[in-house]
């Protein structure tokens with residue numbers, strides 16, 4: 001590991017002398033191979049998509065909250081999808097829901113979150129000059145970009161974007177005659193996802209390789225910040241599960257365009273019996289959820305990693321149970337692969353299989369619970385500084401609890417019979433995955449903004465943003481539990497056709513208003529973000545008085561991150577408020593020999609070891 | 617027009633934000649706030665977190681109690697009673713955990729807010745604690761799992777021999793139902809036989825099909841096991857009968873089923889809910905296209921005698937569509953005529 005690093009260093013130094021000064025704008029900011037620039041590219045693209053995805057949800061919330069509202073004013077945006085009497089077309093409603101889900105899960109919370117922070121933090125926190133392969137890293141972003149372009153264009157085609165739900169179950173998604181979104185829109189969805197998967201895999205390989213090979217001297221796995229552990233495990237999950245989604249998509253493409261019958265059997269549609277025999281729609285669901293469930297953790301683990309870092313730093317306390325945190329993340333990683341069929345309890349799957357998956361699913365709740373208790377204990381007897389990042393992290397833990405507990409209902413197949421595909425599910429996954437991961441992302445942006453842009457974001461605006469968003473999200477998603485318990489199915493354009501679902505018009509209107517306000521609060525964030533890039537207060541070197549290596553770089557780290565030698569690491573990243581220490585933090589690059597006043601008994605021996613190493 | 621208004625609004629908001637932002641960053645610099653480790657906002661945020669805890673808990677409890685009757689759906693099947701029980705037991709368990717952990721989260725945040733003189737406790741790990749909060753949740757979950765498993769096994773067990781059988785078929789965008797008729801056997805079907813009239817694709821080479829009838833709404837007897845044979849004609853659908861706590865996907869090419877025992881007649885339910893217009897409904901819960909939200913089917917639960925009477929009054933599909941007698945093989949023609957009650 002270290003030899004490799006030295007070689008790379010040598011190479012980079014030469015590189016510095018020859019090329020740095022005549023880098024053009026294009027190679028520096030567009031086709032960059034610098035992990036920090038690529039991270040920002042992911043971040044900007046992610047934020048762009050978050051606004052699109054959020055806007056879509058506001059539009060369909062208008063339909064759900066105010067079914068009688070005249071939406072004529074949306075015609076300039078949606079054209080013929082607004083019907084002549086000023087209503088949203090029901091098929092377009094489904095398109096909005098589908099695109100909202102796809103965008104949020106994949107483009108915002110996978111690419112926008114992992115893409116940004118894995119890229120940004122891995123080299124900086126492990127003490128590396130860059131990613132293992134800058135070129136593959138660049139490729140990863142541009143695949144994502146291409147995927148974004150294809151997905152975006154699909155909004156504007158005649159037949160509309162994909163509309164079979166973000167899970168695009170066949171036969172609905174396979175048959176253009178079943179709904180118009182299953183035509184060209186679906187082809188584009190599949191193309192975009194194929195590009196997206198390529199992007200994720202390229203990124204993931206790089207993250208894993210970099211963490212394994214390029215750690216600086218002294219940065220053993222037991223000294224890695226939890227962020228890096230989270231990114232590493234996330235990349236591993238992605239690498240093992242995304243290919244399966246690609247397989248699922250490939251078979252779907254074959255069924256759609258080449259007359260195969262992997263997922264199709266005995267279909268009579270539009271007055272015509274199709275020739276397909278012997279396929280199984282259930283097969284698709286197994287393949288999809290083999291990615292789909294791990295995907296939940298792909299969006300969640302990085303958020304939890306970021307929170308661990310932020311909570312420890314701002315509680316001025318070591319994260320409680322560092323080893324237990326790593327253990328539980330590993331447990332989650334492994335278990336996440338063997339619970340997928342809990343999404344399929346009532347698909348007609350063998351009930352015995354249902355029993356097995358119920359058992360496995362509820363086991364995965366244990367490591368999740370451990371993480372929550374560890375967070376709580378970290379706060380206990382802390383000395384807590386409420387930076388915006390800290391508030392978002394506390395918010396994350398709150399959502400993670402609320403949404404995690406409802407998972408215990410849904411993972412129990414007997415209870416899931418009633419709750420499956422109702423608003424209870426919408427409430428559950430928005431809290432535990434959507435909002436928690438979104439808050440993780442926000443915490444990350446607020447926390448590492450000073451490193452990324454060399455300036456501070458405004459705290460007060462951050463507080464306003466936090467409070468409006470935090471309260472707003474609870475007001476949007478908590479009521480959906482009641483609506484779900486009352487049996488309201490999801491992906492419904494309207495509820496007026498059923499007596500059973502005739503109540504809650506007031507609550508639905510309330511939720512929609514809360515959603516609009518929550519969305520509005522994000523404009524405050526966008527403003528704070530953009531404005532601070534140019535006009536924010538100049539950031540001090542280590543604004544949060546944090547221990548990790550990224551804060552040892554210059555204010556605006558250049559290509560190669562550290563101008564001189566890469567710092568060496570002597571201790572774990574969580575020496576906060578160590579008894580005897582002068583300050584309430586000791587960065588990872590401070591040797592034990594410099595901190596005799598605070599060394600613990602077993603660390604005294606390490607001083608000797610340090611000395612021995614210096615001499616050799 | 618609208619676009620301009622939105623644009624102007626946006627510009628205004630941004631302008632206001634910019635001014636506010638500028639002013640207070642100047643004020644901050646003047647006060648030297650950025651040099652302090654924490655500002656007065658720290659106490660404010662701590663207090664707000666605490667206030668949030670109190671207010672949200674109060675409104676949560678108030679809403680959950682006062683609207684209980686609105687959101688809790690009356691249950692009308694035998695297994696539904698058990699699953700509901702388990703639901704509420706789980707609610708109690710998770711509710712307690714929810715309240716305790718949220719209180720700890722917000723209380724700790726408030727209680728241990730930054731104070732200049734205090735120092736955080738260096739407390740990196742404690743294996744005892746980790747063991748406790750691994751094992752206790754594991755035990756609690758195990759109990760919930762095994763209760764669930766027991767119910768799940770009962771619900772998904774093979775249906776009793778004597779169950780009333782009926783077929784329900786989903787298509788874009790409605791449900792259709794078919795009963796076996798007097799012989800108690802549903803006739804075979806083949807999707808290639810479907811046409812505008814024979815929407816089920818009933819195969820009249822099978823003599824069990826002759827007396828099948830296809831009413832517009834489902835009738836089922838109270839207190840008797842009912843077996844739904846579920847299928848789909850075009851895309852996925854899902855049979856959802858909320859009051860019976862019943863849900864099962866309808867899958868093209870792969871018939872599924874669900875059996876249950878309804879335990880309240882429609883009349884009884886009308887009295888219980890105080891709603892004289894109450895009806896049991898079936899909805900679709902697997903997105904299936906533009907009309908997904910409108911796939912409604914009525915279910916009538918009756919006393920067994922009334923049900924038998926209703927059943928005996930139904931006319932076989934074949935007798936309503938006698939053109940299809942031509943599809944019946946020569947040797948079965950006579951039987952078909954007898955079964956549909958036409959004697960020459």
Ligand code: HEM
Pocket residue numbers: 054057058061097098100101102104105109164165166167426430433434435438476489490491492493515518519
């Ligand atoms: C402004 C905030 C948001 C609001 C108001 C919102 C609202 C909704 C609603 C009401 C639905 C269900 C629509 C229906 O079933 O008819 C939905 C679906 C969904 N949302 Fe969100 N959401 C928001 C943010 C997010 C985020 C951050 C995520 C990231 C995980 C997300 C992921 C999804 C997914 C995966 C679906 C399912 C799509 C489908 O059914 O195919 N949403 N959203």
Ligand SMILES: [Cu+2]
Pocket residue numbers: 292293294296339340342343
């Ligand atoms: Cu899952």
Ligand SMILES: [Cu+2]
Pocket residue numbers: 786787852853854900901902903904908911
């Ligand atoms: Cu349907």
